[in-house]
Amino acid sequence: xxxxxxxxxxxxxxxxxxxxxxxxxxxxxxxxxxxxxxxxxxxxxxxxxxxxxxxxxxxxxxxxxxxxxxxxxxxxxxxxxxxxxxxxxxxxxxxxxxxxxxxxxxxxxxxxxxxxxxxxxxxxxxxxxxxxxxxxxxxxxxxxxxxxxxxxxxxxxxxxxxxxxxxxxxxxxxxxxxxxx
Numbered sequence: 001x002x003x004x005x006x007x008x009x010x011x012x013x014x015x016x017x018x019x020x021x022x023x024x025x026x027x028x029x030x031x032x033x034x035x036x037x038x039x040x041x042x043x044x045x046x047x048x049x050x051x052x053x054x055x056x057x058x059x060x061x062x063x064x065x066x067x068x069x070x071x072x073x074x075x076x077x078x079x080x081x082x083x084x085x086x087x088x089x090x091x092x093x094x095x096x097x098x099x100x101x102x103x104x105x106x107x108x109x110x111x112x113x114x115x116x117x118x119x120x121x122x123x124x125x126x127x128x129x130x131x132x133x134x135x136x137x138x139x140x141x142x143x144x145x146x147x148x149x150x151x152x153x154x155x156x157x158x159x160x161x162x163x164x165x166x167x168x169x170x171x172x173x174x175x176x177x178x179x180x181x
Contacts, residue, residue, distance in 0.1 A: 003044055004117060005177065006108065006140065008126035009051035009087075011148020012170055013037070013073065016127070018149070020055040022065065024072035030147050032171035038082030043178045046115075049087040050107035052130070056091035063091065086111060102126075103133035108140070125173055127151060132159045141165070143173050 010016040015028040037047055055061050061069075070087055077083060088107040090100040100106030108119050124135030127148030135142035136159065144154055144166045154160055167173040 003181070004046050004048065004115075004119060004122045005040060006048045006050050006111065006119060006122065006124040006135075007037075007170070008102075008128070008131045009049050009073075011127035011150065012125060012145060013049075016148045016150075020053075020060055021069055022055065022061050024069050027069050027072055027076075029073075029076060030169065032169055033147075034077050034080045034082060036169075036171040036174040037077055037084070038080040039178060040174050041082045043181060045177075046085040047083070048085055048111045049089075050102065050111065050124070050131075050134070051087065051089045052101050053089045053091055054093040054101075056089075057093045057096060086114060088114075102128075102130040103137065105134055105138040108134065108138045123177055125170065127154075129154050129157050129159055132157075132161060143167065143177075145170055145173050 007013060013033045015030055021027050040047055053066055056063055074084055088110045090107060092098040092101050112119055120139035122140055123143055124140035125143045125145060126132060127145050128150045132142045132144060132154060142161045144151060144161050147169045
């Protein structure tokens with residue numbers, strides 16, 4: 001059936017604005033990130049995204065606007081020969097205390113249910129502690145990358161992955177994963 005990998009979006013694939021990406025033109029890929037995803041695809045990986053998007057419940061953007069942003073990201077990725085197989089997003093604000101917002105594992109369960117797969121033991125790449133905790137809690141193999149501005153904080157946390165699972169960017173992390181395959 002192939003192999004699977006889960007990525008966070010903001011700070012991993014695109015520049016984390018520290019606010020919200022509200023329209024396609026604000027989506028700025030981190031250098032090398034789209035090439036990294038295309039390389040994963042070429043090496044037999046299905047790529048899923050699990051992203052918190054509280055901007056929906058906060059009424060900053062609509063689900064349709066989020067879809068436009070994701071369509072733009074997919075179009076940029078297609079130019080590189082890559083694709084995203086599915087995007088799971090949590091529309092809730094943290095205070096809603098839902099089961100889908102990372103560090104909860106609902107987004108990972110959504111992906112599993114949609115594709116009838118198991119993500120335990122699969123890589124989950126993120127730049128925030130909430131990504132790492134969600135991955136750990138679901139039995140994934142978390143990888144930390146440091147392009148989102150949160151890496152230093154995560155490196156100091158008890159949840160930090162081992163150093164061989166910490167990378168400067170998505171491209172380097174994906175090269176590591178491809179070479180381990």
